[in-house]
Amino acid sequence: MNLIKKVIFSTPNLKPNTFIGGVASVINSKTELSNRLNISENNIKGFKVINNDIQFNIVGNLDFSLSAFANITTATYLRSNANIINVRSVGNSSFLYFNEVVLNSSLITEFRSSAFVNLINLNNFNLIDFKGNLQGYTFENSGAIGSDITVECKHMSFNNFVNAKFKKIRLPQLESMGRSNRTFYSQNFSGCQYVELISMRKLKLMYGNENTAAQGTYSNFAAVKLGCTIEVNIALATSWNGGMPPDLTFAKTNRQAIVKFYDDAGNYVSTL
16 A cells, blocks of 8 residues: 655744834835845745734844835834844934834944934834944934943944933943044044943043043043043053043043943942
8 A cells, every 4th residue: 555645845934033113104015125125025034014013034134224214204113133244324324213223233243334323212222142343423313312322342433422312321341442543533422411321341442532632622522411420440540651541531620520440340449
């Protein structure tokens, strides 16, 4: 007796790994989504519209670029555990109107080209497993007034939080900041008029322009909120010819900043 076996090959149902709120009136099909993300429809599985939100599974890598969602004023949140390999923008960020952005960043080594610039509604931000660098203008003019942000980057180059509206900026893994050429300016927190805390307890290396006469305009802390608290590693207390780096001295002297020092274990040491 012959036994006939019927084998059915099928693609298993994939749980959604990306959720976007408030965009279904504009992005209501897999075709529209693939055009905005510049990926094949074959890489989008389980696309579904729920009220004005969408959810789907991205198969493969995802590159958020070229202001994909910047014109959708009703956008509210984006939460994605997809394999994101890049976030960049030309003009405004893809996430311009979002108030919440949560991204799997484990495959990203650095953010370039104003990746999160002008996020005026941003209240909740989380880069999951990000251990790379911030290059330039990453969060310029971003943040809802009074909001907090935590970014676990190792190095930050220049102008990353210029005119940002955050109340508390925490960079718990930051080890170095600025551009190594001392004739260049860094201005990472310049114009942060709402900031009350800038926490960088592992920061041991702070580059800045050596011309202290220029610190008022070009300092990393130019025009930060008067009396804000800046937390850094104790190594910075004597890192610049036996004293603090000029930018930190400027913050203390001209912006009345409270400078707190911490040891390598994150324990409080002293206040200047």
